[in-house]
Amino acid sequence: MTFLVARIEEVRLRLNVDVTVTPDSPPAPAPIESFTDMCLNSSIMKDIAIHEYTTPTSIQAQAMPVALSGRDLLGCAETGSGKTAAFTIPMIQHCIAQSPVRRGDGPLALVLAPTRELAQQIEKEVKAFSQSLESFKTAIVVGGTNISDQRSELRAGVEIVVATPGRFIDHLQQGNTSLTRISYVVLDEADRMLDMGFEPQIREVMHNLPEKHQTLLFSATMPVEIEALAQEYLTNPVQVKVGKVSSPTENVSQNLEKITENEKIDRLLSLLVEEAALAEKLGHPFPLTIVFVERKTRCDEVAEALVAQGLKAVALHGGRTQSEREGALRDFRHGPTNILVATDVASRGLDVTGVAHVVNLDLPKTMEDYVHRIGRTGRAGSTGRATSFFTDRDMVSLLSTFSFF
Numbered sequence: 001m002t003f004l005v006a007r008i009e010e011v012r013l014r015l016n017v018d019v020t021v022t023p024d025s026p027p028a029p030a031p032i033e034s035f036t037d038m039c040l041n042s043s044i045m046k047d048i049a050i051h052e053y054t055t056p057t058s059i060q061a062q063a064m065p066v067a068l069s070g071r072d073l074l075g076c077a078e079t080g081s082g083k084t085a086a087f088t089i090p091m092i093q094h095c096i097a098q099s100p101v102r103r104g105d106g107p108l109a110l111v112l113a114p115t116r117e118l119a120q121q122i123e124k125e126v127k128a129f130s131q132s133l134e135s136f137k138t139a140i141v142v143g144g145t146n147i148s149d150q151r152s153e154l155r156a157g158v159e160i161v162v163a164t165p166g167r168f169i170d171h172l173q174q175g176n177t178s179l180t181r182i183s184y185v186v187l188d189e190a191d192r193m194l195d196m197g198f199e200p201q202i203r204e205v206m207h208n209l210p211e212k213h214q215t216l217l218f219s220a221t222m223p224v225e226i227e228a229l230a231q232e233y234l235t236n237p238v239q240v241k242v243g244k245v246s247s248p249t250e251n252v253s254q255n256l257e258k259i260t261e262n263e264k265i266d267r268l269l270s271l272l273v274e275e276a277a278l279a280e281k282l283g284h285p286f287p288l289t290i291v292f293v294e295r296k297t298r299c300d301e302v303a304e305a306l307v308a309q310g311l312k313a314v315a316l317h318g319g320r321t322q323s324e325r326e327g328a329l330r331d332f333r334h335g336p337t338n339i340l341v342a343t344d345v346a347s348r349g350l351d352v353t354g355v356a357h358v359v360n361l362d363l364p365k366t367m368e369d370y371v372h373r374i375g376r377t378g379r380a381g382s383t384g385r386a387t388s389f390f391t392d393r394d395m396v397s398l399l400s401t402f403s404f405f
């Protein structure tokens with residue numbers, strides 16, 4: 001599998017398909033062909049090998065040398081294309097080059113992400129690529145978890161903080177951490193953070209950073225808000241766009257079904273029961289499926305209806321407690337659950353190996369959300385399916401918003 005991804009990316013890279021790098025002047029650093037081209041610390045190289053990444057993906061090949069050069073970066077590439085490592089690996093290398101962090105110091109690098117689940121996933125990746133480095137520390141700072149543990153960790157000094165904006169600002173205001181040593185900032189899925197109302201927190205961070213810092217902004221979609229944010233916070237950035245930005249990944253086959261609102265749950269049940277019967281007949285496990293709905297209450301209602309039919313479903317939404325959220329995702333990642341019924345809290349960035357099918361029980365409001373939702377499948381060169389129900393009421397938005405259908 002890893003080999004296949006590597007081969008596909010190698011071919012894409014060589015052909016240099018659909019890669020745009022701007023501006024021409026001053027020229028952006030040349031793309032790398034191999035991880036060894038970056039002269040990374042040997043511990044990071046060891047961790048890349050442990051992670052079984054053999055060849056950089058297109059976004060990694062283009063973005064990593066830019067990040068290492070110290071320039072600001074706007075990185076856009078389709079869902080599942082490896083954007084996390086594109087900013088994580090250079091970030092760790094950047095931190096190693098700074099003077100050591102002492103007790104009471106703030107972090108050297110900060111990653112802000114819109115949801116707790118995404119922040120936790122990014123932190124795992126940072127830890128994976130820094131595990132062979134001696135005394136290199138990363139803290140995860142998200143809401144819903146014990147604030148005093150986080151306080152002690154932050155005060156002891158860490159190289160990297162991965163956070164959701166609200167909780168990070170709480171710690172800043174309580175004096176548990178500071179911005180004084182931050183010289184590398186990543187805003188992942190920045191447009192989503194704005195949608196969620198985190199603009200004041202982002203502003204507070206960005207306006208109080210030390211003068212000498214670099215900022216990296218990543219997303220699979222480029223709505224106008226991202227461009228505005230880039231204008232405001234990036235200085236002479238290199239823009240790297242790989243593939244068709246803001247479009248659904250071609251790795252996912254898309255299917256639309258016209259239906260009435262009242263038929264939705266029954267249709268979903270029959271679809272999934274058929275799927276279960278087929279999997280059983282073929283002796284295959286049930287294909288991992290994410291069902292997206294618009295509202296939290298609906299999410300519980302749908303999960304309960306599926307469980308009542310003997311299906312292994314669980315609900316994930318912002319109304320559940322942190323431990324319930326973590327439990328739901330863990331059960332979906334590692335079993336026994338194979339259907340995750342979720343709101344858009346799960347639409348951005350979540351990387352669960354083997355998701356084969358995304359169902360939009362309710363159509364999302366924006367094209368960006370659609371692209372991110374169906375991008376939970378068809379990741380890292382694999383293929384997937386998406387089924388979207390739509391009603392008469394959705395017709396207008398289908399014609400205007402979802403122009404790619």
Ligand SMILES: Nc1ncnc2c1ncn2[C@@H]1O[C@H](COP(=O)(O)OP(=O)(O)OP(=O)(O)O)[C@@H](O)[C@H]1O
Nearest residue numbers: 053055056057079080081082083084220349351380
């Ligand atoms: N160079 C590589 N070789 C092999 N696998 C890779 C490589 N880079 C990333 N991957 C794998 O590809 C998958 C997708 O990566 P990642 O989650 O970073 O995608 P993304 O571009 O951030 O997606 P999204 O837009 O949905 O957030 C992950 O499972 C990751 O481990």
